[in-house]
Amino acid sequence: MACIDAHGLRKSYGSTVALDGIDLRVDEGRILGLIGPNGAGKSTALNAILGLTPYQGELNVLGRNPWIERDQITRDVAFIADVAVLPRWIRVSQVLDYMAGVHPRFDRARAEGFLAKTNVKRSSKVRELSKGMVTQLHLAVVMAIDARLLVLDEPTLGLDILVRKQFYDSLLNDYFDRSRTIVVTTHQVEEIQDVLTDVMFINHGRIVFACSMEDFEARYAEVMVNPENVAAARALRPIHERQVFGRSIFLFDQADRQQLAAMGEVRTPGIADLFVAIMGQGAAQ
Amino acid sequence: MTEISSQTPPPPLAETRPLYWSVRRELWENRSIYLAPLIVAAVVLFATSFSTIGLAKRMRNLPTLDPAKRHASIAMPFSMAPAPIMLATFLVGFFYCLDALYGERRDRSILFWKSLPVSDRTTVVSKAAIPFVVLPLIAYLLSIVTQFILLMMGNMALLGHAMNPAPLWDEVRFFQGLLIMLYGLIVHVLWFAPIYAWLLLVSAWARRTPVLWAVLPLLAVSAVEKIAFGTVYFTHMLRYRLIGAMTEAFVGHPKGANGDISRLSQLDPGRFLNAPGLWVGLIFAALFLAAAVRLRRNREPI
Numbered sequence: 032m033a034c035i036d037a038h039g040l041r042k043s044y045g046s047t048v049a050l051d052g053i054d055l056r057v058d059e060g061r062i063l064g065l066i067g068p069n070g071a072g073k074s075t076a077l078n079a080i081l082g083l084t085p086y087q088g089e090l091n092v093l094g095r096n097p098w099i100e101r102d103q104i105t106r107d108v109a110f111i112a113d114v115a116v117l118p119r120w121i122r123v124s125q126v127l128d129y130m131a132g133v134h135p136r137f138d139r140a141r142a143e144g145f146l147a148k149t150n151v152k153r154s155s156k157v158r159e160l161s162k163g164m165v166t167q168l169h170l171a172v173v174m175a176i177d178a179r180l181l182v183l184d185e186p187t188l189g190l191d192i193l194v195r196k197q198f199y200d201s202l203l204n205d206y207f208d209r210s211r212t213i214v215v216t217t218h219q220v221e222e223i224q225d226v227l228t229d230v231m232f233i234n235h236g237r238i239v240f241a242c243s244m245e246d247f248e249a250r251y252a253e254v255m256v257n258p259e260n261v262a263a264a265r266a267l268r269p270i271h272e273r274q275v276f277g278r279s280i281f282l283f284d285q286a287d288r289q290q291l292a293a294m295g296e297v298r299t300p301g302i303a304d305l306f307v308a309i310m311g312q313g314a315a316q
Numbered sequence: 317m318t319e320i321s322s323q324t325p326p327p328p329l330a331e332t333r334p335l336y337w338s339v340r341r342e343l344w345e346n347r348s349i350y351l352a353p354l355i356v357a358a359v360v361l362f363a364t365s366f367s368t369i370g371l372a373k374r375m376r377n378l379p380t381l382d383p384a385k386r387h388a389s390i391a392m393p394f395s396m397a398p399a400p401i402m403l404a405t406f407l408v409g410f411f412y413c414l415d416a417l418y419g420e421r422r423d424r425s426i427l428f429w430k431s432l433p434v435s436d437r438t439t440v441v442s443k444a445a446i447p448f449v450v451l452p453l454i455a456y457l458l459s460i461v462t463q464f465i466l467l468m469m470g471n472m473a474l475l476g477h478a479m480n481p482a483p484l485w486d487e488v489r490f491f492q493g494l495l496i497m498l499y500g501l502i503v504h505v506l507w508f509a510p511i512y513a514w515l516l517l518v519s520a521w522a523r524r525t526p527v528l529w530a531v532l533p534l535l536a537v538s539a540v541e542k543i544a545f546g547t548v549y550f551t552h553m554l555r556y557r558l559i560g561a562m563t564e565a566f567v568g569h570p571k572g573a574n575g576d577i578s579r580l581s582q583l584d585p586g587r588f589l590n591a592p593g594l595w596v597g598l599i600f601a602a603l604f605l606a607a608a609v610r611l612r613r614n615r616e617p618i
Contacts, residue, residue: 081431083430083616084614085614101435102433102435105431105433105434106433109431110431111431112427112428112431116425116426116427116428116617117425117428118345118420118423118425118428119423120344120345121344121345122344125341125344128337128340129337129340129341130432132333132334132336132337132340133333133334133337133338133432133433133434134432134433135433
């Protein structure tokens with residue numbers, strides 16, 4: 032069952048092409064990480080999915096056209112565009128009142144339950160809360176929505192590592208239940224590697240790489256090689272090579288694990304390292 | 317396209333619920349909507365209360381006055397009390413509208429509001445409801461309460477001098493005044509509708525300083541017309557929009573003069589409803605609001 036289904040999704044601002052014909056399918060129950068440099072088209076893609084921007088091409092979200100049927104899908108789609116968008120004048124109790132007033136799928140008791148585990152006071156205004164507390168508030172509100180698709184666009188930008196960790200932990204433990212779908216973009220790729228079920232790299236408005244995390248772990252291997260084995264490792268055609276503390280680290284795609292193990296310690300690479308390798312290939316071509 | 321069934325059927329939700337909560341949200345955010353008129357009412361009450369001190373003396377002198385001046389002598393401070401309150405609400409409405417669809421883009425909170433199942437139309441309607449419904453209601457209620465308190469004070473002052481307060485109520489015509497004020501407010505809301513709608517449109521469109529974008533183009537058109545053609549039609553049109561409600565909706569209102577309206581016979585709803593200016597204005601108001609809804613759909617934080 033496809034939650035998001037796109038064919039030839041295009042979007043340009045004047046002469047700048049933000050999305051250059053994207054094909055994309057996200058099944059229900061997946062957690063997709065959309066990774067790419069600034070200006071690669073991530074936010075544009077998310078905005079199209081959320082019905083915030085018109086586009087060319089074919090796009091279905093929960094079986095609907097998000098631009099034309101935006102008012103219908105907003106009940107089933109929740110999103111955090113970044114956590115710094117809660118209005119500063121609003122009180123915590125007013126956020127809850129308003130959500131309960133306008134959102135048919137908002138469970139106030141659930142939000143109160145999440146907030147009870149934090150130091151966020153009901154009578155505080157958002158401007159009086161620390162960045163971390165605003166994040167906790169926003170997350171408590173969004174996680175209390177019984178949504179089918181949750182879109183997170185750089186949700187942890189500007190937050191310290193402790194808050195970022197908490198954010199993803201509670202998202203996984205308290206929210207994700209395998210029937211919901213989550214799409215997330217972030218620059219802190221390493222932190223969400225264990226969270227994702229799928230990963231997609233986007234650059235210059237195109238999807239340059241897509242795979243599930245199971246395939247990712249099966250396909251890619253990283254080996255830290257001692258100097259005497261470097262020539263042998265290069266012979267196995269690594270897709271990337273970098274130096275750390277005088278030792279070489281090679282990244283292989285679909286290499287024989289036994290051969291690799293003979294040269295050094297074999298690990299699953301970080302998404303960020305694969306990203307660098309793949310983007311590097313693109314630049315070399 | 318296949319229809320997808322939700323995990324749970326969406327609970328029934330009245331169409332008006334998001335609108336109701338959105339209007340409440342505007343009142344949470346903009347407390348000046350009720351605080352400013354409240355403060356003005358308090359000041360008016362305080363200032364006008366002094367006029368009750370000399371009230372007994374003026375009442376005693378009444379028979380010696382020229383009959384034409386009698387009404388003004390007694391009723392003036394009471395009947396003028398609502399004017400500053402109404403002016404305050406119009407000013408609040410002006411600045412509220414300019415910020416309504418601009419502020420949410422400037423502080424990026426539009427990204428939060430748009431993540432909720434509240435359509436752009438509901439949002440714009442809820443914001444338009446402030447100058448069209450909420451502010452006039454506040455002005456009306458505050459005016460009534462202020463005037464009533466003043467009259468009670470006058471009443472007390474007269475009783476304190478062992479005088480009959482009935483002539484005071486006769487001169488002020490409080491209950492007629494309720495109807496006249498209601499009529500005046502409705503007339504002005506309808507007449508000013510395109511002004512408020514224009515301000516909302518500019519606030520949805522402008523990337524900075526909406527107040528300049530709202531005012532300067534109008535002045536520029538006036539100036540260009542004057543320089544290029546030597547005519548002042550546009551200036552007259554603007555002037556008509558600002559004061560036209562008084563001249564179209566009331567009889568015997570001398571143009572530009574500070575005429576006193578205290579009799580029901582001075583209301584002229586028939587002429588007002590037949591004034592093309594009213595209907596043209598309402599059509600423009602509808603167009604401006606529709607454009608503001610469309611603009612908000614595409615708007616991003618600035």
